[in-house]
Amino acid sequence: MADMAGYTGATGGAAVSPPRRVHVGDLLRRVGITGKGVVTAVPFFWLLLFFLVPFLIVFKIALSQTTVGIPPYTPMFETVGEEGRTTITLIWDNFRFLVSDDLYVISYLNSLWIAFVSTLFCLLIGYPVAYALAKSEPRWRTPLLMMVILPFWTSFLIRVYAWIMLLRDDGLVTANLNAVLMALGVIDQPLQILYTPTAAYIGIVYSYLPFMILPLYATLEKLDNTLLEAAADLGCPPWKAFLTITLPLSIPGILAGSLLVFIPATGEFVIPALLGGPDTLMIGKVLWDEFFNSRDWPVASAVAIALLVFLVVPIMWFQSIQGRQQEQEGA
Amino acid sequence: MPKSWFLRGALAVGLIFLYGPILLLIAYSFNDNRLVTVWSGFSFRWYGELMQNAQLLEAAWLSLRIAFITACGAVVLGTMAGLLMARFGPFRGRALFGGMISAPLVMPEVIMGLSLLLLFVSLEQLIGWPAGRGTTTIVIAHITFTMSFVAVVIQSRLVSLDASLEEAAMDLGARPAKVFFVITLPIIAPSVVAGWLLAFTLSLDDLVIASFVSGPGSTTLPMVVFSSVRLGVSPQINALATIVVAVVAVGIVIAGVMNARAERTRRRDEQMAQQG
Secondary structure, eight states, rough: GGGOOOOOOOSSSTTTTTOOOOOOHHHHHHHHHOOOHHHHHHHHHHHHHIHHHHHHHHHHTTTOOOOOOOOOOOOOOTTTTTTHHHHHHTHHHHHHHHHHHHHHHHHHHHHHHHHHHHHHHHHHHHHHHHHHHSOHHHHHHHHHHHHHHHHHHHHHHHHHHHHHHHHSSSSHHHHHHHHHHTTTTTTTSSSTTTTHHHHHHHHHHHHHHHHHHHHEEEEEEETTTHHHHHHHHHTTTHHHIIIIIHHTTHHHHHHHHHHHHHHHHOOOOOHHHIITTTOOOOOHHHHHHHHSOOOHHHHHHHHHHHHHHHHHHHHHHHHHHHHHHHHHHOO | OOOOHHHHHHHHHHHHHHHHHHHHHHHHTTOSSSSSSSSSOOHHHHHHHHHHHHHHHHHHHHHEEEHHHHHHHHHHHHHHHHHHHHHHHHTTTHHHHHHHHHHHSSSSSHHHHHHHHHHHHHHHHHOSSSOOSSHHHHHHHHHHHHHHHHHHHHHHHHHOTTHHHHHHHHHOOHHHHHHHHIIHHHHHHHHHHHHHHHHHHHHHOOHHHHHHOOOOOOOHHHHHHHHHHHHHHHHHHHHHHHHHHHHHHHHHHHHHHHHHHHHHHHHHHHHHHHHH
């Protein structure tokens, strides 16, 4: 990191340059400490220590064996050299366990499916809202945007809790929906919504909707209106202009919004735990139970690693989209 | 307002969906009945009971302290990170740093919580620090995931900001540190405040990561709310939710007014500068 410090050394020049005032900064620089170096090194090492190293530890522990005592896994820095054989035989046990038990496989697939469907619904609800925001008069945009962001600032837990009241059997949504459906003769038994996967879908779509609307709005707002005017002048109907111009140009926003919803939704714990009931198997909840109820740290770590493997591709994709957008803004 | 009726409808549906549950929650916090879905008259009863709930108040106080320290730490580290990404150009390890700073934005909380806990346990075995888990470990964990949000806010502000002012100061002989504190920081101050508030809110709201890295005796407010909601719906939670919403709404309005005023001053200054 010495080359980042910006101090190029005192080779030559010192004799010919005029005498300068001595600053504390100069003294620090002489030992290799510069403002630039500190600004680079501090956040870099913080993230290395508290973000990257922890993942390596999770990986290590996923390959360990459960032992009795605290902490409940084999020591981290054992000498592997002598017992190389035994270690290798243990290595994939936790992962083999994940594959052998239907619970984990079903939970993974279920999580991906629930996250996918929720992302789709967020897009269906969020796109018209973002489009309406982008098309509103400039003086309305900021207040309307604030109204979309405001719920995001109130507690996530409280917003999920609000749905428990609505979706209970005697809650406003469930009771009225059942009354209407039974009057129409669609159902003869009242539906239960709370503590079913449907409630988990509703909760995820509700909680993550702002994450879909904001990137979509950012893309749609920058859209060049002259393209649409040109299309209209050439006799293109508005719906066709939307499909051939607006929609393709908003794809970066659609992708960014979808990833911002899909990735965290896959590992979601709170919503399935509070709204979904025992039938909603999601991998975040399984990890939580494995850790807090079964106290099986190695299996919990293996679950985390397997979840991460599923999410590495979308996370990398998200980063490349973000990087490209920043380059465009910077240009 | 958009001109087309379809778009007005879409906006209305979206906003009703976003606000309906919260408004209903607020309405029922003033309901006298213990059954939250039966209305039996207006009352402040649950607010009174909330104020008697020592466990909840203690957890709220702990959460506020943690959120305050977290927000201050996250603003310092996040501003450094944002500066690094927006102004320092290419440096060795930039790709790795970019990955580490943006990954917490989307990383599932269960993974971050588990990995940080395992780090703390391993560190304790290795060097004896941190001794046990509690406020310190929660603060470190919260700074780690909130600094990413601060960095994004600061970085996007810096990228849209014309660097010529900073370059001019540099040409006139100001040192980088002076340029930052005299020129850059005052200009990005609204984003720094926004980042602080964002980190504060995220920390106050976090249940999953705090659950992993907390120890006995460090139970935060979301942890208390979560366990009480799991046992069933409680009207006290409605009252608590209403207070949270009210505080947030007041904060947003104040921030909005201050922002609008700053914007007006800036515009007037620009006009005066142009008129010479």
